[in-house]
Each structure stands twice: as structure tokens, then as C-alpha cells.
């Protein structure tokens with residue numbers, strides 16, 4: 001048995017998001033979000049599930065923080081629901097909503113757990129959506145105003161801020177593929193939304209600096225690792241497009257101040273281009289303190305004309321898949337992290353999400369989710385490899401603390417290391433919780 005030791009002060013954590021766990025969808029002045037509207041629309045979410053109750057974490061701060069304390073995490077990533085703070089997106093501040101987050105943050109700090117706060121994890125106020133949402137550039141300034149409110153309210157208490165979670169999901173998945181709220185299917189709109197998200201990020205970082213805030217700020221894109229099935233030029237190009245749509249499309253503007261030419265050309269072939277105003281790219285390229293990375297899966301890609309949006313097809317290699325159907329591709333974790341460092345330099349990185357969907361149920365009071373342990377072990381091994389090869393890795397937050405509302409999949413897909421019975425809301429730590437507890441306690445991985 002080999003013991004792989006992680007760096008001293010490596011920050012172990014776990015992550016959730018407001019709409020996925022809080023419930024209390026219409027409590028204490030909370031306004032409607034686009035996910036309330038989307039999940040209440042028949043046919044949009046599996047089994048007609050909604051986030052109306054979710055894990056009821058809004059009413060269970062002490063119970064959930066006790067779980068985090070038992071787990072022994074150093075950091076806990078959560079998100080703030082914008083419609084709890086500004087029910088209309090702007091205008092009147094909703095104090096009860098703000099008070100909820102003060103209670104949560106105070107409980108975390110009392111438990112010696114660092115809050116890691118995501119400002120936007122997809123629950124846009126519906127009132128803003130009705131004015132165009134992220135497709136309307138005015139939403140950028142409403143976002144900065146919302147962020148500034150939280151900066152002023154929590155300065156010194158929250159010292160780790162993430163502006164936007166997964167801009168690819170908010171733009172392409174939600175406004176071109178239409179699978180997530182608000183469900184548009186318009187590529188030009190999706191590219192403009194992606195650009196506005198990056199602008200909102202950049203302007204928020206500028207405000208954070210102007211307010212001389214304590215702490216650090218970053219962004220959390222999802223990344224994918226897609227390699228060519230062969231060294232045929234068309235396979236190499238197809239894999240590059242599949243990676244580029246997720247990775248370079250957002251990372252190049254953030255770190256290089258421009259969109260990747262090969263993807264700009266590809267989208268132009270698809271009839272779309274980004275509407276950039278003169279100052280935009282300089283705003284987007286604001287220096288950040290860290291990069292959050294969400295990694296789940298990867299694939300080998302072969303060229304197939306007309307397949308998907310990038311003339312690329314995932315090759316079936318017979319790899320094991322999780323219960324949401326994703327390839328288990330741990331070496332992609334190492335590859336994407338070393339690629340990031342080669343491409344964008346020595347930026348401090350937190351893994352803000354990594355985990356697996358397995359739908360194991362409670363049997364005799366236990367959940368033997370050994371496949372999740374195997375997934376986490378394989379990925380932490382690759383993470384350790386990346387650290388050993390010089391990647392500036394600061395911490396790791398597994399997705400997720402508990403089973404929760406998995407967007408369009410509703411409650412049918414479980415990512416938690418704590419099982420949630422969605423009838424009774426009883427939380428049951430899984431075998432993976434106990435395994436991760438030992439990794440954290442000893443700051444090491446046994447392989």
C-alpha cells in the first residue's frame with residue numbers, strides 16, 4: 001500500500017449550490033429564479049422534479065454544518081441565490097435572504113470551516129430573464145451590484161469568492177442546446193451570453209479590487225479532456241474543437257485577452273460570432289487570484305462529418321461509466337491540469353468540483369458506494385501526479401456534500417458522499433464519506 005502525501009496546508013473541501021440543496025423556493029421574500037420557472041414547466045426536468053424543497057438546507061444549517069465538521073473539511077463551497085438577495089434582481093434588498101447567508105457563514109466560521117462562495121451558480125432572478133437575462137448587457141451591471149452588496153456584507157467573513165460557475169453550461173448548454181434553464185436554442189445568443197458572463201466576471205473582479213476586499217477571487221469553468229483517436233489530422237482537429245468549446249473558449253479570454261481563432265472560425269462557419277465592444281477583452285482579462293476547475297470526464301474523439309456541433313464523435317473504448325453515463329477518464333484530470341499550466345502559466349488552481357454519480361441506496365443503514373470511492377481514488381491519484389509535476393494546486397472540493405437536485409435529471413442522479421432520502425430528508429453519510437474523512441484527516445491518499 002503506497003501512501004501519497006498531499007502538500008501541507010492543502011485545502012480539502014466539498015461543494016454544493018443554492019438551487020440544488022436549499023429548497024424554501026418561496027420563503028422569506030425569495031424571488032423567482034429561472035430554475036423555478038424551468039422546473040415548474042412540464043417536460044423540462046425528469047419526473048417533474050423541482051427545487052421547491054430539494055434538501056431543505058435552508059432550514060438545516062446546523063445539521064449540514066455538523067456533517068461538514070464531522071467530515072473534517074477545511075473549506076466548504078456553496079453558492080448564494082441571487083433572488084434571495086434581490087428578488088427582482090436589483091432594487092429592493094431582501095434582508096431575510098441576506099440573514100440566511102449570515103447564519104450559514106457564521107456557523108461555518110464557528111466550525112473553523114472556510115466559506116468558499118460562488119456568486120452565480122445558475123439561479124438568475126426571473127425578473128431579469130424577462131428583460132433578456134444574460135443576453136441583455138444590462139444584466140452585467142445588475143450582477144456587479146449584487147456582488148458588491150455581498151462583498152460589503154461579508155468582507156472579512158468570506159475570503160474566497162467565485163464569480164461564475166461553469167460559463168459553458170450557462171451559455172451553450174442553457175441557451176444553445178436548451179437542456180438547462182431558460183432553455184433557449186440559439187447559438188448567437190449563447191455566444192453573446194458567454195461573452196456577457198465573462199464581462200460580468202471581469203467587472204466584478206475590478207469592483208472587488210476597488211473595494212480593497214480581504215481575500216481572493218476567481219472563476220470556476222468546467223473543463224473537459226478530449227484526445228484524438230488517431231494522429232490523423234481530422235481526428236486531431238476534431239478533438240481540439242471539442243476541447244476548445246469548453247476550455248479555450250473561456251480560458252483564452254480570461255488569460256490571453258482574446259477568443260481562440262480556431263473556434264471563432266468554426267462558430268463563423270456555424271453562422272455565429274461574438275459581438276465584442278472595444279474595452280471588453282481588457283475587462284475580461286482582469287488578473288484573478290485563482291482558477292477553479294470542475295472536472296468530471298473526458299474522451300477519445302474521432303472525426304465524423306456532421307456529428308454534433310464540432311464534427312467529432314466520442315469513441316467507445318469500453319471504459320467504465322458512472323450512473324449518469326459519463327466516461328471514467330482519470331488520466332484526463334492529470335492531462336488537463338498540466339495542459340492548463342502549460343497554456344496559461346502558474347495560476348493557483350482549486351478543484352472546485354470533481355465527483356461521480358452513483359445511485360447506491362441505503363441498506364441496513366449504510367450506503368456501500370464503493371464505485372464512488374474507486375472514482376475518487378483514481379482521480380486523486382492523478383491530482384497527486386499533477387502536483388508532483390509542478391501544477392500549483394491549492395485545494396480539492398468533491399462534488400457533492402450530499403445528493404441533491406441534479407438539474408434536468410432532477411433527483412434521479414446522486415452525486416453526494418451523503419445520501420439524502422428525498423421523502424424524509426434524512427441524511428446518511430455514505431462509505432465514501434468515511435473514506436474521504438480519512439483522506440482529509442491524514443492529508444494522504446492510500447493506493
Ligand SMILES: N#[N+]C[C@@H]1[C@@H](O)[C@H](O)[C@@H](O)[C@@H]2O[C@H]12
Nearest residue numbers: 017165166294353399406415
Ligand atoms: N452534472 N453534474 C454534476 C455537477 C452539477 O451538479 C453542478 O451543479 C455543476 O456545477 C457541474 O455539472 C456538474
